[in-house]
Amino acid sequence: MWSKKRVYFIQPQLYHYACIFDLLRQARLIEEVEKLIRNMLMKPDVFVCGALLGGCQSH
Numbered sequence: 477m478w479s480k481k482r483v484y485f486i487q488p489q490l491y492h493y494a495c496i497f498d499l500l501r502q503a504r505l506i507e508e509v510e511k512l513i514r515n516m517l518m519k520p521d522v523f524v525c526g527a528l529l530g531g532c533q534s535h
Contacts, residue, residue: 490521493512494526494527497509497513497528498530509527510528513528
């Protein structure tokens with residue numbers, strides 16, 4: 477998933493995850509968001525949880 481790590485040597489940060497979650501939420505792919513949260517390299521923060529809760533609310 478993180479080709480930017482291989483190609484551009486950019487480490488994924490929480491705001492990268494939050495942006496991806498928001499895009500997946502808008503596409504109504506809540507199950508994919510849940511999978512990504514479970515496999516994140518770091519502990520989710522308030523923005524990540526907010527993206528998930530926003531998706532649940534609109535779903």
